[in-house]
Amino acid sequence: MLAIEVHDLVVEYRQPLRPPLRAVDRLSFCVREGEIVGFLGVNGAGKSSTIKALMGFQPPTAGEARLFGQPATSALARQLVGFLPETALYSPYLTPYETMRLYGELQGLRGRTLHAQIEALLEAVGIAPKMHTLNRQLSKGMLQRLGIAQALLGDTRLLILDEVSSGLDPVGRRELRDLLKAQHARGATIFFSSHELGEVANLCDRVLIIHRGRLIAEHTLSEISSRFESLEDYFICTVQHGVDALLEEVAA
């Protein structure tokens, strides 16, 4: 079964007195259940806009996005999805425990099950000792860990993570990698964007590269390693080639 299906997705932002800004341009791809897929691109390539459309925050201008066969905008689709936003900000007047309880309740969890899951997740991301400290007193890295913990609440079968390792120290990155591998081992599908290519190389089965809103490359990690020295070489080469190809297309 496909966890994510995106067909001819177009996302445009309206601008006053100017033509709309097209952030995603006829993008199509799919992610099978159980895969770990890295979603790469330079700044402004359209990664976050695509993820917003996948989560139903941004209605597509054209095309469609589906999660487990359901339209991305439906609440049913989000039942099985854990999401980490690009900037993990949480109410400064709540503690990590209260934040998790709120999101857990909205996920449909209750009572002891919820309590046990909150404690286990906060322990797993390493902020259990701070679970009763106000969020405003936590560092950026700790808030990112809280963000990862809230994304794992419930019985999530798909994790969509935007800039997953942002703000994490090397220890935190290692822990995150182990955590995501454990989630993958229990059958979760992971779709994430990151500028940390080392993380991507360590985790992914497959890589998608987006440039100016279009998908310009899609390869498995083994295909990449057979042709390039590193993921960084592949990425830079692909993006550069993609720019050339786009310029040629525009010129034509």
Added chain:
Amino acid sequence: MRVSTWQVCRSLAMVGLLETVRRKDLYVVLILTMLMVLGASAFRIFGVSGLEIFVKDVAFLTIGVLSTVLTVLIAARQLPDEVQRRTIYPLLARPIARGQLLFGKWLTAFVMAGVSFVFLAGTAYALLLLLGIPLKPIFGQYLLLKLLGIGWLCALVVALSVYLTPAANITLSLILAFGSGLFGRLLLMAHWERGVSALGINWLYGVLPHYDLFDMSQKVVYDWSPVPWWVLGAMGLYALASGGLYLLLGWLRLRKQVLG
């Protein structure tokens, strides 16, 4: 499994109240209460004999103004705060509908504004008793009607917060809340002076929001007997119908809105 609207509302309202306490918003209500107590003390020093009506008028005017301003300020920031802090993303990533979120935010605002109003009105009641000015049973109906009005005003402000910036929403909501008493008179003037048709006047009167209808403070001030309960029932229906309409209009915009 989809989360019930009640569960969403309960969770959001609990968190809203917790944030209000921690943000020390209730201090504002306490400070305002202290000011009322100080004012009452001044009346006590100089004596209120023969001034009972005036003292009650001042007390209910104060409660009316403070509760309206607090209601507008509380309701106007429910959704924009979530968008500005970007906490809206993890909320909407849950299996909840945007309509449930809107309703939950309305309930949060209603509970917070309602608690503040009851606290202010309770303090005023106690102070008036201390000054030897007891209130008649119509005060209970005043409380009930005002709470209906606060729920109605919260619906209007929360719905407007989907369409307007917070500053514009607060300004417009305060104008609508405080100016609503003038709408009827202005329309009658337009009818008499400019010859605007009665049909048009009635239509406009029906469309404009009427927060003033929820205020029976003058009846309390002048010690009226309780009004028939069907009047409160009719006002309840008006609050339900027009408040529901405002929330519906807010939802129609929010469900397709790009957030953040």
